[in-house]
Amino acid sequence: MTQTNIINKEAPKFSAEAFFDKQIKKINLEDYRGKWVVLFFYPADFTFVCPTELGELANRYSEIQELNAEIISVSTDTGFVHKAWHDSSETIGKIKFPMLADPTGKVCKDYGTYIDEEGLSLRATILIDPDGIVKAYEIQDNSIGRSADELIRKIQAANFVRENGGEVCPMNWKPGAKTLKPGLDLVGKI
Numbered sequence: 077m078t079q080t081n082i083i084n085k086e087a088p089k090f091s092a093e094a095f096f097d098k099q100i101k102k103i104n105l106e107d108y109r110g111k112w113v114v115l116f117f118y119p120a121d122f123t124f125v126c127p128t129e130l131g132e133l134a135n136r137y138s139e140i141q142e143l144n145a146e147i148i149s150v151s152t153d154t155g156f157v158h159k160a161w162h163d164s165s166e167t168i169g170k171i172k173f174p175m176l177a178d179p180t181g182k183v184c185k186d187y188g189t190y191i192d193e194e195g196l197s198l199r200a201t202i203l204i205d206p207d208g209i210v211k212a213y214e215i216q217d218n219s220i221g222r223s224a225d226e227l228i229r230k231i232q233a234a235n236f237v238r239e240n241g242g243e244v245c246p247m248n249w250k251p252g253a254k255t256l257k258p259g260l261d262l263v264g265k266i
Contacts, residue, residue: 083213087113087204088186094148094174095158103148103174110206112145112231117189117200121153121161125199125221127168132224134170143231144206147173152196154179189215203230205238 082088091104105113116133118126133140133147140147153161155177161168162175176183178197184190189200201222203212211234216222233245236255243255 082187082202082210085210087115087202087208087210088183090176090183090186092176092178092183093155094176095155095162096174100155100159100177103176105204105208108146108148108204109208112143112206112235113204114140114145114147114227114231115187115200115202115204116147116149117184117187117197117202118149118151119194119196119199119218120151121157121168125219126151127165129199129221129224130171131167133227134167134172136224136228137172140228140231143228143235145231148176149173150176150178150183150197152178152181152184152190201227203234205234 087105089105091102093100094103096103116129118129120126130149133149137147149171155175158175158177162171163169178184181190181195181197184197187200187202189197191198196218198215199218199220199222200215201212202210205211212230214222229250232251233249236245236251237243240255243257245255249255
């Protein structure tokens, strides 16, 4: 697996099938220009940690959409497997966002999440801004689930920084909290 720094670079484009709106259809990353995009990579359908994460994202989907953001989940399963999981699991049946099918692993490889030995993706979250630029990239072991609260906080922080050039968000920043304006006057005082 090759990983390169993709922060502040244009997100690798893709056009692939997804299970979405009860059908399998082709989606393109470019179709989401003007919105924040969360690419939510996970290892496989019909597994253990994945439904806990995807179920929570389904529960918080409208909240995420209110932030002008869209979720696209990605695994190396086919669209047919996504449909079968959606139809057979009450948790996954709540999902209204696209479930991208990447059976060849091309999208996973382009984003550095592909595990060659397993043909699966690592658990990764990539946040892309409305201009198609990668702003956050988190990757972790497949045994560790992620936090929807932290994902929402990251979208809020990234959007604040985008709208308020020159200001930055410190650790645990939430909307309404104090931000920082980097400058020599802050050196050694934080």
